[in-house]
Amino acid sequence: xxxxxxxxxxxxxxxxxxxxxxxxxxxxxxxxxxxxxxxxxxxxxxxxxxxxxxxxxxxxxxxxxxxxxxxxxxxxxxxxxxxxxxxxxxxxxxxxxxxxxxxxxxxxxxxxxxxxxxxxxxxxxxxxxxxxxxxxxxxxxxxxxxxxxxxxxxxxxxxxxxxxxxxxxxxxxxxxxxxxxxxxxxxxxxxxxxxxxxxxxxxxxxxxxxxxxxxxxxxxxxxxxxxxxxxxxxxxxxxxxxxxxxxxxxxxxxxxxxxxxxxxxxxxxxxxxxxxxxxxxxxxxxxxxxxxxxxxxxxxxxxxxxxxxxxxxxxxxxxxxxxxxxxxxxxxxxxxxxxxxxxxxxxxxxxxxxxxxxxxxxxxxxxxxxxxxxxxxxxxxxxxxxxxxxxxxxxxxxxxxxxxxxxxxxxxxxxxxxxxxxxxxxxxxxxxxxxxxxxxxxxxxxxxxxxxxxxxxxxxxxxxxxxxxxxxxxxxxxxxxxxxxxx
Amino acid sequence: xxxxxxxxxxxxxxxxxxxxxxxxxxxxxxxxx
Numbered sequence: 001x002x003x004x005x006x007x008x009x010x011x012x013x014x015x016x017x018x019x020x021x022x023x024x025x026x027x028x029x030x031x032x033x034x035x036x037x038x039x040x041x042x043x044x045x046x047x048x049x050x051x052x053x054x055x056x057x058x059x060x061x062x063x064x065x066x067x068x069x070x071x072x073x074x075x076x077x078x079x080x081x082x083x084x085x086x087x088x089x090x091x092x093x094x095x096x097x098x099x100x101x102x103x104x105x106x107x108x109x110x111x112x113x114x115x116x117x118x119x120x121x122x123x124x125x126x127x128x129x130x131x132x133x134x135x136x137x138x139x140x141x142x143x144x145x146x147x148x149x150x151x152x153x154x155x156x157x158x159x160x161x162x163x164x165x166x167x168x169x170x171x172x173x174x175x176x177x178x179x180x181x182x183x184x185x186x187x188x189x190x191x192x193x194x195x196x197x198x199x200x201x202x203x204x205x206x207x208x209x210x211x212x213x214x215x216x217x218x219x220x221x222x223x224x225x226x227x228x229x230x231x232x233x234x235x236x237x238x239x240x241x242x243x244x245x246x247x248x249x250x251x252x253x254x255x256x257x258x259x260x261x262x263x264x265x266x267x268x269x270x271x272x273x274x275x276x277x278x279x280x281x282x283x284x285x286x287x288x289x290x291x292x293x294x295x296x297x298x299x300x301x302x303x304x305x306x307x308x309x310x311x312x313x314x315x316x317x318x319x320x321x322x323x324x325x326x327x328x329x330x331x332x333x334x335x336x337x338x339x340x341x342x343x344x345x346x347x348x349x350x351x352x353x354x355x356x357x358x359x360x361x362x363x364x365x366x367x368x369x370x371x372x373x374x375x376x377x378x379x380x381x382x383x384x385x386x387x388x389x390x391x392x393x394x395x396x397x398x399x400x401x402x403x404x405x406x407x408x409x410x411x412x413x414x415x416x417x418x419x420x421x422x423x424x425x426x427x428x429x430x431x432x433x434x435x436x437x438x439x440x441x442x443x444x445x446x447x448x449x450x451x452x453x454x455x456x457x458x459x460x461x462x463x464x465x466x467x468x469x470x471x472x473x474x475x476x477x478x479x480x481x482x483x484x485x486x487x
Numbered sequence: 488x489x490x491x492x493x494x495x496x497x498x499x500x501x502x503x504x505x506x507x508x509x510x511x512x513x514x515x516x517x518x519x520x
Contacts, residue, residue, distance in 0.1 A: 010518060011514055011517065011518045012514065012518060015514055040492075040495075041491070041492065041495035041496075041499070044495065044499050048499070048502070048503075193488055196488055196492070196496060197488040197489070197492050199496075200488070200492045200493075200495045200496035200499065201488060201489055201491060201492035201495065202491055202492070202495050246510060246513060246514065247514075249506075249510055250507070250510040250511065250514060253503060253506045253507035253510055254507050256503045256507075257503055257504050257507040260499070260500065260503055260504070408517075
């Protein structure tokens with residue numbers, strides 16, 4: 001790839017690519033259910049707080065790490081604070097790679113449902129059967145997983161400007177238009193007001209519930225794309241004069257805006273069509289249940305429902321694809337940082353993601369296991385990034401790497417406070433809570449068993465295995481990426 | 488929807504959507520610089 005093609009060409013290019021990275025399926029299928037189940041308006045207050053108490057500071061840190069070191073997660077941390085600590089950044093990158101393996105399966109499902117809707121329906125079977133037929137089929141999820149990766153790898157092979165920037169210039173404005181159309185359609189349905197009431201009416205006593213705050217923190221952490229290593233990768237392609245503080249705020253506000261649009265569209269549709277008891281059942285049916293089983297049924301009951309269902313799955317496919325290409329780019333960057341050419345790294349990433357995504361395409365249980373283990377792993381990634389900044393000196397990091405001379409909107413002292421104190425405390429609180437859930441709620445009998453889908457054993461086992469491998473390889477890896485000596 | 492619901496909806500949408508549109512306009516302004 002030419003040097004000229006190695007950097008984003010405009011601020012809009014950076015911004016749209018970063019918003020595309022952030023806005024994914026989680027905005028559309030997770031936010032509405034979680035907000036409605038956790039006190040509506042009260043949840044929204046907590047969710048807004050964590051934009052500044054987790055997501056924005058980590059996005060700022062990632063941009064600065066990528067831009068300053070000119071390396072993705074494979075080498076940025078080692079280059080900043082010394083090779084001894086390089087494995088911290090490598091964990092961030094590989095955690096997101098494990099997410100990419102199953103996320104391309106999810107992207108494939110979205111594309112499959114879009115095609116099914118456009119081609120006239122679901123073959124005369126009910127939604128539950130259609131979903132079960134798809135997820136138990138040996139070849140269909142594999143075919144669409146393959147298709148998602150081929151599209152993603154083709155875009156990435158075109159480079160930063162012609163691939164990532166051009167694609168997001170097209171995908172993201174259309175995605176927002178689709179979400180606005182869906183939200184307007186939904187609020188004009190009879191009884192849509194009940195959906196708005198569930199989404200926005202605050203239950204003030206819920207603000208005293210730790211569960212509401214922890215769910216809000218999880219949603220913000222997963223949704224904005226902080227600590228995935230993706231922003232760090234895009235940071236590599238910033239020009240020296242490119243400032244990024246306002247861009248970081250815009251990414252967070254853009255992501256939250258998309259969540260609210262999706263929340264309004266889904267909640268109003270659910271409550272317009274279903275009686276309250278059934279609406280609650282639909283919202284409790286999980287991400288896949290709500291999106292692939294309930295929503296197609298609901299859309300068929302509203303005027304021009306087929307058209308709006310097609311638009312909905314198109315939006316979902318665009319959201320998924322814009323995030324998937326960021327993950328493929330990050331994985332490609334790991335290869336490039338380790339000394340590979342981009343031309344070799346892209347197909348290698350594509351083949352690896354296809355093969356390692358197959359178990360998730362074939363077994364829903366394996367998919368759920370990976371989603372649980374590596375989704376939670378992102379919280380560890382957040383801690384590792386904050387530890388790297390703390391080791392460098394959070395104040396020094398802010399002064400030297402964020403508030404550069406070209407930065408018109410310098411980050412305030414709050415950044416240092418959040419990175420040094422708030423994020424480590426949030427990490428501890430989230431871990432204790434999620435582990436408690438694993439032991440007490442999800443799998444009380446087999447919580448220790450590493451082969452159970454949602455057990456504590458499987459989570460710690462897979463994390464520790466990855467960390468052990470990275471620590472063992474650290475000296476070799478740090479040398480390959482040109483990390484600073486020692487640490 | 489109760490009054491508190493309407494107020495919360497207005498505050499959240501103005502803050503989040505308003506903030507996003509403001510930041511986009513700022514980006515557009517400075518992109519011309």
